[in-house]
Amino acid sequence: MTPWKHKHLLGLQDLSAQDIELVLDTARSFKEVSSRDIKKVPALRGKTVVMLFFEPSTRTRISFELAAKRLSADTLNIAASVSSTTKGETLLDTARNIEAMNVDLMVVRHGTSGAPFILAEGLKCSVVNAGDGCREHPTQALLDLFTLKEKFGRIKGLRVGIVGDILHSRVARSNIWGLTKLGAKVTVCGPATLMPRGIEAMGVEVCYDIRKLIKNSDALITLRLQKERQQDKFLPSLREYGRLFGINREKLAEGSGELIVMHPGPTNRGVELSAEVADGKQSVILDQVTNGVAVRMAVLYLVLGTKPETEG
Amino acid sequence: MSSAQIMDQDAIRRAVLRLAHEILEKGGVKGLALIGIRTRGVVLAERLRKAIKDIEGKDVPSGILDITLYRDDLTLVGAKPVVRETLIDFDITDKRIVLVDDVFFTGRTIRAALDALVDFGRPALIQLAVLVDRGHRELPIRVDFVGKNIPTAKFQNVRVFLAESDGNSDHVDVEEGT
Numbered sequence: 001m002t003p004w005k006h007k008h009l010l011g012l013q014d015l016s017a018q019d020i021e022l023v024l025d026t027a028r029s030f031k032e033v034s035s036r037d038i039k040k041v042p043a044l045r046g047k048t049v050v051m052l053f054f055e056p057s058t059r060t061r062i063s064f065e066l067a068a069k070r071l072s073a074d075t076l077n078i079a080a081s082v083s084s085t086t087k088g089e090t091l092l093d094t095a096r097n098i099e100a101m102n103v104d105l106m107v108v109r110h111g112t113s114g115a116p117f118i119l120a121e122g123l124k125c126s127v128v129n130a131g132d133g134c135r136e137h138p139t140q141a142l143l144d145l146f147t148l149k150e151k152f153g154r155i156k157g158l159r160v161g162i163v164g165d166i167l168h169s170r171v172a173r174s175n176i177w178g179l180t181k182l183g184a185k186v187t188v189c190g191p192a193t194l195m196p197r198g199i200e201a202m203g204v205e206v207c208y209d210i211r212k213l214i215k216n217s218d219a220l221i222t223l224r225l226q227k228e229r230q231q232d233k234f235l236p237s238l239r240e241y242g243r244l245f246g247i248n249r250e251k252l253a254e255g256s257g258e259l260i261v262m263h264p265g266p267t268n269r270g271v272e273l274s275a276e277v278a279d280g281k282q283s284v285i286l287d288q289v290t291n292g293v294a295v296r297m298a299v300l301y302l303v304l305g306t307k308p309e310t311e312g
Numbered sequence: 313m314s315s316a317q318i319m320d321q322d323a324i325r326r327a328v329l330r331l332a333h334e335i336l337e338k339g340g341v342k343g344l345a346l347i348g349i350r351t352r353g354v355v356l357a358e359r360l361r362k363a364i365k366d367i368e369g370k371d372v373p374s375g376i377l378d379i380t381l382y383r384d385d386l387t388l389v390g391a392k393p394v395v396r397e398t399l400i401d402f403d404i405t406d407k408r409i410v411l412v413d414d415v416f417f418t419g420r421t422i423r424a425a426l427d428a429l430v431d432f433g434r435p436a437l438i439q440l441a442v443l444v445d446r447g448h449r450e451l452p453i454r455v456d457f458v459g460k461n462i463p464t465a466k467f468q469n470v471r472v473f474l475a476e477s478d479g480n481s482d483h484v485d486v487e488e489g490t
Contacts, residue, residue: 004392022394029378029395038431041381071381298395305392 004302008120008127011136012177020178024146026298027291033070034293044073047304048103052095053130054080054110059265059289060130060139064107067296076103091115092122099123105304108132113170126303134168140264141174143295145182147288148219151260156183161213162204163245164223164272165194167234171264175221176202189213190223190245193234210245214255221262222247222272238271248274252282260284315471318462319484324443324474327459328356331441332363334457335410343408343436346374349425350396352414353377355476356443360412375400377411382424398428405433410457414472416442419453444484446470462486 002018012020033041049068051061061077068075078098080086085094095106105126108116113133120127131137149155160179166172166188179186186204188195200206207213214220225241235241247261261273261283269275277283319327335344341364348357354376361374376399386392411425422440429438441457446464462484464470469487473480 026395029397032397032399033381036431037433040431042427043381043386301395302392 004305006303008116008129009138009299009303010116010120010127010129012138012141012174012181013136015138015177015181017181017183020142020145020181023142023295023298023302024149026302027142027146027294030070030297030301031291031294033297034290039070040072041070042072043301044068044071044304047071047073047105048076049073049105049107049300050076050078050098050103051107051130052078052080052098052109054085054091054108054115055131057109057130059292060109060137063289063292064128064130064139064296064300066293067300070293071297071300073104073300092118095119095123099125105300128299128303131170133170134173135170136174136177137170137264138174138178139292139296139299140171141178142299143288143292144171144175144221144262144264145178146291146295147262147284148184148260150287150291151284152218155179158184159187159216159218160184161187161189161207161217161220162223163189163210163213163220163247165225165234166190166199166223167194167196168226169223171221172223173202176204180204187213187217191235191241210247211251211254214247214251214259217255217259219260219262220247221264224264224266225268225271227268238268242271246271246274247277249276249280252277252280257282262288265289315485315487317483317485319444319460319482321482323460324482324484327443328359329363331443331457331459332360332367335360335439335441336364336367338439338456339408341368341370341372343406344372344410345402345404345407346372346410346412347377347400347404347425347429348374349411349413349421350376350378351477352443352472352474353412355474356414356441357412358476360410360441373402373407375402375404377425377428379421379424379428382427384420384424400432403433404429404435406436408437408439409435410439410441412441414443414474415470416440416445416455416458417448417470419449419451422453423451443472444470460484 065075107128107130109130113135115132116129162172180203187207188204189207263285346357348354378396378398380395439456443459445458445461467489469489471485
């Protein structure tokens with residue numbers, strides 16, 4: 001297996017198929033750690049991991065924090081709403097000041113696409129992207145890949161549909177990079193107003209008929225309809241979106257019984273997914289959450305393993 | 313690099329059989345469980361389990377331990393070593409655990425394994441069985457069951473090849489290192 005060479009994890013766009021496979025294999029070993037009575041290994045003892053979040057998050061932040069703690073790293077949480085950024089300090093200044101207290105890794109979520117790159121260039125510590133604007137959310141895609149691999153035993157050849165607001169979704173972008181690199185056949189589906197022009201260039205097919213997609217898929221990654229990004233009248237109403245693209249029991253019944261339904265959370269029940277689908281047998285939403293911790297442990301372990309000179 | 317074979321297939325087979333007898337002699341199968349340390353310790357633990365079954369007619373539980381995350385040089389090595397799964401699907405508390413590894417050298421692997429094991433429970437007794445003891449301990453750790461003692465110089469390498477993990481036939485080589 002080729003060794004890991006990346007000091008940062010900014011997106012799946014920068015990773016090779018081998019890199020992604022290495023994360024998934026490593027995560028499988030870490031999953032076992034979380035099932036023990038004593039859920040802790042000393043691998044990152046003495047390392048400090050800072051969670052720097054400029055956008056709200058519960059799942060991702062807690063998942064990263066648990067991952068770091070189960071590897072014995074020390075963790076620190078900084079929410080932008082209570083930090084000096086509200087006093088006008090720039091992102092890089094805030095980060096440099098935190099780094100000056102000798103931290104080893106920063107997990108960053110920011111509303112601006114590309115913000116983690118500014119940090120990766122300006123800091124000496126490692127940077128892991130926990131979602132930047134509409135660009136990438138690499139650990140979410142990695143845990144989706146992990147869950148798919150766990151359920152199907154492979155990624156290559158799987159038919160995966162991604163449904164929803166593709167335009168604003170960093171989860172969709174990261175998943176498209178990851179899935180296509182590992183040889184899955186990806187179809188994106190959603191309202192035409194929320195479909196980026198030229199998305200086919202990323203190696204995916206476009207479909208506007210959810211029923212057709214369900215019939216031809218092994219797995220569906222449903223996306224959260226980001227209400228906070230819908231001010232510009234992309235949709236006539238949430239109700240219409242739910243009727244056309246929301247997945248309910250009746251639509252799901254047209255597909256294979258083996259089809260699995262995924263969602264990165266938080267779910268708008270009754271919009272993207274009906275309650276009976278979200279809680280149903282074909283839903284793996286909670287498996288995704290469990291796997292998220294293992295995947296993030298693998299990422300922290302690998303990223304903190306590289307020496308400064310092996311930049312990349 | 314020059315190398316000399318010091319154990320062949322038959323020697324390894326006899327050593328494993330003797331180890332099985334010695335493990336049984338020192339306490340029988342009651343409460344006994346084997347835990348192999350990845351990678352070749354797992355193969356040896358499996359062979360010991362079979363040998364014990366042939367001798368006593370009883371199956372003893374066996375598990376797999378990956379010590380990577382407990383290594384004391386983890387922050388010193390460059391790229392992180394590959395982590396593989398630990399599989400211990402029985403409760404080790406109050407059991408007599410025999411840790412199994414291929415080569416006993418500095419003792420650091422066993423130190424890591426002991427640290428890992430106590431995270432799984434509190435065994436009544438932990439013992440160590442190895443195929444080869446080559447000396448040069450760096451920690452105050454000793455071995456209970458030894459297949460073969462091989463005096464070596466520190467710069468030499470002892471390499472164990474087992475059919476299940478290495479493909480070719482079983483043998484142990486001493487290589488001249490640098």
